[in-house]
Amino acid sequence: MSYQPPAGTGEAKAAALVRSHRHLIPQRIETFDKLGVSFVIGRREGYRLWDLDGRELYDLHLNGGTFNLGHRNPDLVATLVEATERYDIGNHHFASEPRSLLAEALAAVSPAGALDKVVLCPSGGEAIDLAIRAARHATGRRRVVAYDCAFHGRSGLSGAAGDPKTASFFHSDSAEFVTVPYDDLDAVDAALASGDVAAMLCEVLPATAGFLMPSDGYHRGVRELCDRHGALLIADEVQTGLGRTGDVWAVDGFGVVPDVLVTGKGLSGGLYPMAAVLLGERASSWMAEDGWGYVSTFGGSELGAVVALAALERSVDPATLANVAVVSEAYGAGFADLAARYPLLAEVRRRGVVMALRFDDPWGGIIMARHLFANGVWAMFCGFDSSTLQWKPGLLVDAPFVDESLARLERALAAASDELASRAR
Ligand SMILES: Cc1ncc(COP(=O)(O)O)c(C=O)c1O
Numbered sequence: 001m002s003y004q005p006p007a008g009t010g011e012a013k014a015a016a017l018v019r020s021h022r023h024l025i026p027q028r029i030e031t032f033d034k035l036g037v038s039f040v041i042g043r044r045e046g047y048r049l050w051d052l053d054g055r056e057l058y059d060l061h062l063n064g065g066t067f068n069l070g071h072r073n074p075d076l077v078a079t080l081v082e083a084t085e086r087y088d089i090g091n092h093h094f095a096s097e098p099r100s101l102l103a104e105a106l107a108a109v110s111p112a113g114a115l116d117k118v119v120l121c122p123s124g125g126e127a128i129d130l131a132i133r134a135a136r137h138a139t140g141r142r143r144v145v146a147y148d149c150a151f152h153g154r155s156g157l158s159g160a161a162g163d164p165k166t167a168s169f170f171h172s173d174s175a176e177f178v179t180v181p182y183d184d185l186d187a188v189d190a191a192l193a194s195g196d197v198a199a200m201l202c203e204v205l206p207a208t209a210g211f212l213m214p215s216d217g218y219h220r221g222v223r224e225l226c227d228r229h230g231a232l233l234i235a236d237e238v239q240t241g242l243g244r245t246g247d248v249w250a251v252d253g254f255g256v257v258p259d260v261l262v263t264g265k266g267l268s269g270g271l272y273p274m275a276a277v278l279l280g281e282r283a284s285s286w287m288a289e290d291g292w293g294y295v296s297t298f299g300g301s302e303l304g305a306v307v308a309l310a311a312l313e314r315s316v317d318p319a320t321l322a323n324v325a326v327v328s329e330a331y332g333a334g335f336a337d338l339a340a341r342y343p344l345l346a347e348v349r350r351r352g353v354v355m356a357l358r359f360d361d362p363w364g365g366i367i368m369a370r371h372l373f374a375n376g377v378w379a380m381f382c383g384f385d386s387s388t389l390q391w392k393p394g395l396l397v398d399a400p401f402v403d404e405s406l407a408r409l410e411r412a413l414a415a416a417s418d419e420l421a422s423r424a425r
Contacts, residue, residue: 003029006038013052016040036370039378044071047394047401049378058405060372060379060391064207064239068266068395069314076269076310083306090302092295098305105309106276109248109316111235111257115278117287120300124238124264125153127275128201130294131260132157134279135199135232137286137293138259145191145231146201148179149209149384152236161201163208163384182206183214185221192229199232200225202258204250207239210356210365210388211349219254232259232283238275239354242266242315243395246324246352253351259283269311272304320395324352327397331355334406342413344420355391356382361420365389371412371419377405 003021005014017040021029032038039057043050047070049057059067069076083098090096103118110116121127132144146152150162160172167173178194180187188200200222205211226233235258240250242263247253249261260283264275279287286293314320332350335357339345347358359368365381365388372379372389382388393405 006033009038010053013038013040016052035366037373037378039373046070047397055376057373057376057378058401058408060377060393060405062392062394063265063270065242065244065266065392066268067270068242068244069269069311070394070396071270073269073271073314075314076271076307079310080269080271080303080307083303087302087306089298090300092297092299096300096302096305098302098309099300102276102300102305102309102312105312106263106278109312110278111249111251111261114257115259115261115280117279117284119277119279119287119294120305121264121275121277121294122273122296122298122301123153123155124236124262124275125155125158126296126299127238127262127264127277128152128158128161128234128236129155130277131234131262131279131283132161132199132201133294134260134277134283134286135234138232138282139198139230141196141198141231143176143178143195143197144199144201145178145180145188145197147182147203147206147209149182149206149212150179150201150203150236151206151208151383152201152203153238162203182209182212183218185218185225188222189225189229192225192231197229197231199234199260201234201236203236204240204254205245205351205354206384207390208382209384210358210382211351211354211390213349213351214254219251219256223256223258226259234258234260234262236262238262238264242312243321243324244352244354244392246321246328248316248321250351250354266315267308267311268304269307272301272307273298274300274304274308276308315395323397324395327393327402328352328355330399330402331391331393331406334402334409338406338410338413342410342417344413344417353393353395353397355393356388357391358385358388359416360387362387364416367416367419368412371416372408374415375408375411377408377412 042052146161152158346360
């Protein structure tokens, strides 16, 4: 049967849905329709999006921080437009001025300044692939340990690591990829002791599971276990880096220096794809041996490097980090007030603007995403835990945005509480 957009969908939006269903993402379109969050983004500006039908929504998803600095941030747009006067993608074989400047800036802000080598990639998944390859080369070992609730991307090695269900969907699961539960040092110890482990791939605060928060000292414990067993520690900071936790990198706040750190999303400034792998001495040995060990036509495009440098500088600026702390506290107070009045809001996880809300219903994250959507907020339920919703404000949001988004959250909580109460009757 041919696809029908939801009743009442405007003409342009319906046409985009039909084309996307036919040629791009049929099952995803049907799923979002069923969940009541059919969305085709039209205009976008700052932390606001407009559905093609014209309805305004606050963006509390930000594609995991891709739009940390807002949609079409005017400074970054000007930087990109200006860069087109001089640059294009560039030639990936040669040294390049913009790439070298971006790499120097990333090395300078790397944890303890210890990750001095940089590889630029077109996506976070590809950057994770490269991090794993680097660890394998450095250790001469093959196996990779990751969290069973982690998402590291959908390219080759990244798609094989983490959550085993999705790895097996494309037959990417293999004995070389081992999983452990989050926040369980004994499990990490046992996995690393089992032999031939090149790396512990650590999604520092697992996003798709709802930004689980670790026990005190957990990440330092993982670092010590990696050292004891001779495995490298790779920090996946694709969602948690670039100021989102209030530190430049989440690992900085946990007092840990990894061997490899992967960043992406916000490094793009939301305008030009860019991800990066930052490598310490041991992990970067291959770079001195083989200058073509990693090559990618679009990895480190020069236009992207210019934008990424500007995005990086703004993201780690002390004024930006100070704003993250203020915004985080304001949301913390708002959530506490709402939790006292709406028992549906069962748990708040918060570190900087990395936040998740768990609801007292197994489908609470999905139900709340629908009610938030109806009340002018786009926020994503967690793929690995349907009771939970990610709440991801930008680095530069201001007090009126915080207040209005909390007011919309309250309206959604009231509607969802009514819906669940009437179902129970
Ligand atoms: C923690 C984490 N790692 C890696 C990736 C993969 O990044 P990309 O989608 O750019 O390949 C993602 C994407 O959502 C992510 O959330």
